[in-house]
């Protein structure tokens with residue numbers, strides 16, 4: 001090495017650049033590298049220090065400069081080769097899209113720095129059309145046929161690299177191994193049978209009634225209700241109970257639980273950094289002391305402890321059956337409780353996030369729309385008149401109520417752009433384009449729901465398009481708020497029952513309107529896409545019906 005450094009610079013630096021090109025063409029061009037990111041980071045840092053020390057001990061006149069020039073030459077070779085390849089030789093080179101997006105996902109990180117991926121994609125659709133290259137190995141395709149192609153019964157697509165974001169945490173929704181997923185899904189399905197659902201219903205009713213009482217209490221005091229707080233308090237309390245057998249007690253305390261706060265703050269990272277899962281790996285392994293990583297790990301530790309307590313309570317007299325009951329029961333029956341502990345921890349966090357961060361924004365937006373459409377609110381109240389809202393079956397028959405929920409999920413999807421899939425090795429035809437293997441496919445619900453080709457007056461909230469005006473849905477194939485196929489939402493029935501009940505309970509009990517000068521500007525303006533939708537504040541007035 002010392003001898004190498006004595007080579008004339010005219011030879012040394014071009015040689016380093018050539019090494020950069022070679023490492024790209026011989027190594028990095030093949031396969032996935034995001035999981036190796038921490039190792040590469042350490043290797044690169046160690047080599048840089050090593051070069052510096054060699055230069056220093058070989059009496060180089062300026063060891064810092066020598067190291068800098070050598071590493072820069074290598075990087076120049078490496079990144080020039082990557083850029084030229086991705087722009088002019090890559091399998092996706094003929095797809096339209098921003099040139100910088102084709103070179104690096106950092107382009108996307110920058111675009112999403114305010115958590116507005118749903119708007120970034122919408123802007124690209126206007127500029128480039130419905131098939132866009134949004135990354136070196138990524139296509140965003142806005143077409144009603146895509147959900148079925150990538151998730152339908154015949155699909156051979158798998159989950160894309162994004163799902164490795166949280167490794168080493170493992171959970172049903174993040175596992176990329178199809179066989180492993182299917183095995184775990186069978187266990188989950190036991191927690192969502194009709195019998196299991198009956199156990200959950202009464203607790204949903206109980207929490208919803210507490211929510212209504214709190215709202216009534218505040219409205220009696222003449223205070224506004226921030227829907228974006230209260231619906232989250234409600235859903236997190238419900239899901240906390242389903243995951244750990246105990247809620248976060250936010251409806252009681254009327255404030256955010258610190259663990260939920262940490263969780264939501266950590267989820268905020270998914271806004272800008274979803275595009276670069278390798279960076280999350282570097283952060284987890286190289287900088288675990290960083291505040292945001294500490295937040296996440298702190299929250300995971302808290303969940304792990306709660307799961308420990310939940311396991312200790314399992315089978316005790318009076319213990320109620322929650323989602324975790326079924327997961328623990330399965331591990332016990334197989335004698336694998338200890339081995340499955342990581343799964344149980346990860347799956348409990350999944351119950352909390354997947355069950356809360358989706359229902360809450362849908363409820364917030366449903367009430368926003370019901371407030372903007374007071375006549376429809378009144379009509380819905382009329383349809384609910386005389387219906388036993390505690391009877392799940394009866395409630396499901398109220399078409400307009402289901403229409404309200406579906407229309408809200410179309411226009412304000414809880415998962416606006418997420419749900420990335422990867423094409424199988426041999427490639428796949430998607431929406432008329434041949435897509436090679438190993439490519440990430442994004443099928444954004446936000447843009448699909450706003451497509452005039454699929455919906456008449458697409459930007460308007462018209463629940464009747466799902467009931468009496470079916471002609472307003474020109475092509476409903478793209479409407480998959482809960483996804484479909486093997487990775488579809490396991491909690492769909494629970495979610496629909498829960499949303500129907502909460503809306504019915506509150507609409508029959510209160511007249512809901514804007515509070516003061518509120519018109520929903522913050523709700524929509526501060527909406528962030530961080531895999532799930534995170535809305536801004538919305539202050540509403542809930543007037544108890546029959547009172548002035």
Ligand code: HEM
Pocket residue numbers: 172173174185350351352354355356358359362414415418419420480481482483486487488489490491492494495
């Ligand atoms: C409005 C409510 C909800 C919506 C819109 C929704 C939507 C979705 C979507 C789009 C997916 C697919 C995600 C992906 O492809 O990565 C999904 C998966 C999932 N959801 Fe939901 N969800 C809701 C409520 C719930 C509830 C209440 C639970 C119950 C705990 C739940 C649990 C899950 C789980 C575990 C998965 C992963 C399934 C798998 O990979 O096999 N969700 N959900």
